[in-house]
Amino acid sequence: DTGVSQNPRHKITKRGQNVTFRCDPISEHNRLYWYRQTLGQGPEFLTYFQNEAQLEKSRLLSDRFSAERPKGSFSTLEIQRTEQGDSAMYLCASSFLESGYTFGSGTRLTVV
Amino acid sequence: QQQVKQSPQSLIVQKGGISIINCAYENTAFDYFPWYQQFPGKGPALLIAIRPDVSEKKEGRFTISFNKSAKQFSLHIMDSQPGDSATYFCAAAGNTPLVFGKGTRLSVIA
Numbered sequence: 423d424t425g426v427s428q429n430p431r432h433k434i435t436k437r438g439q440n441v442t443f444r445c446d447p448i449s450e451h452n453r454l455y456w457y458r459q460t461l462g463q464g465p466e467f468l469t470y471f472q473n474e475a476q477l478e479k480s481r482l483l484s485d486r487f488s489a490e491r492p493k494g495s496f497s498t499l500e501i502q503r504t505e506q507g508d509s510a511m512y513l514c515a516s517s518f519l520e521s522g523y524t525f526g527s528g529t530r531l532t533v534v
Numbered sequence: 535q536q537q538v539k540q541s542p543q544s545l546i547v548q549k550g551g552i553s554i555i556n557c558a559y560e561n562t563a564f565d566y567f568p569w570y571q572q573f574p575g576k577g578p579a580l581l582i583a584i585r586p587d588v589s590e591k592k593e594g595r596f597t598i599s600f601n602k603s604a605k606q607f608s609l610h611i612m613d614s615q616p617g618d619s620a621t622y623f624c625a626a627a628g629n630t631p632l633v634f635g636k637g638t639r640l641s642v643i644a
Contacts, residue, residue, distance in 0.1 A: 426577075455631055464540075464623050464634030465578065478631065513577050522568060523632060525577030 426526035428514050434532045435504055442500045443529045447516030454497050455523065456489055457513040458482065465513055465525075471497060504533045537561055538626050540635025547642050553611040555638045557624035560605065564626040569598065569609045570634075572621045581622075582609070614642045 427446040435441050447454045453472050457465035468487070469479045473494035483489075486504075491497040501508055511530050515523040539558045547553045557567075568583035584591045584598040584607065591598045597610040611618055621639050625632040 462637070464625075464636050465632075467631045467633065470631050515577070520566065520627065520629070522580045522583060525570075525579065527575070527577050 426514055426516050426524050428512075428526035428529050430529055431527065432530045432532075434534060437506060437533055438503055440500065440502045441504060441531060442498050443512055443514075443531075445497045445499070445514030445516075445526060447496070447514070448524055451516035451518050451524070452494070453517045453519065454491055455515040455517070456497070456499050457515065457525075459511040459513055459528070460509075468499075501531075504531075506533050509533045536636075537633045538624055538635045540624050540638060542638060543636070544639045545641070547614045547640065549614065549616060549642055549644045551614050551642075553614045553618065553640055553642070554608060555622055555624070555640070556606065556608045557626075557635050558604075558606045559626050561626070561628065562605070563628040563630075566627045567598070567600065567607050568625050568632070569596075570623045570625060572623065572637075578623055611640075614640075616642045616644060618642050 429444045455470040456468040459465045467480050468483050469489050471491040486502045489499045509532050511528040513528045515525040517523045569581045570578035571581045572578040582593050582596045584600050586602050595612045600607045619642050621637045623637050624635040
């Protein structure tokens with residue numbers, strides 16, 4: 423197992439376009455988290471899954487954001503009608519219940 | 535409302551010195567306090583973590599000190615090395631996803 427994998431690593435998109443990111447967690451981990459990190463800030467929680475159930479969503483997660491984790495394996499995060507304020511690093515992490523999170527290297531989104 | 539307050543924002547330490555980063559929290563339901571290290575272009579990596587039933591935990595050159603009554607915890611890096619130069623985040627959780635501090639950028643100079 424090579425850890426948490428995120429794709430793509432970088433994404434540049436025009437304002438108004440839709441983007442989708444993928445996260446492949448560590449296979450034994452049943453929880454998967456999405457965080458957003460902007461320059462000079464700590465990661466901010468967006469949403470998390472336990473197996474295939476989405477258990478919590480942050481108020482930061484506007485209606486333009488949607489996340490899925492079909493069959494409790496990989497997850498996708500989609501942003502519709504992107505805005506310049508969506509530019510950030512999107513981090514995925516996985517854990518077994520509440521134990522230490524393992525983060526991926528993130529997807530850096532730039533909206534132009 | 536920032537649930538975990540971290541200081542300082544940046545820190546410069548001489549090689550071989552001790553680096554100290556502090557965090558304070560408000561939510562008494564928090565019961566898990568990890569520290570993460572992040573290098574540019576990488577995701578945060580778990581460094582060390584503590585639960586409130588102990589006041590100190592040491593792993594190699596890294597030590598967490600925890601003060602439950604003051605709702606504060608700190609990271610000490612002994613014998614700091616240039617390779618320790620990174621951004622460090624404290625975090626906290628209690629049956630909720632981790633909430634992170636804003637980070638401390640550590641520079642260890644020779």
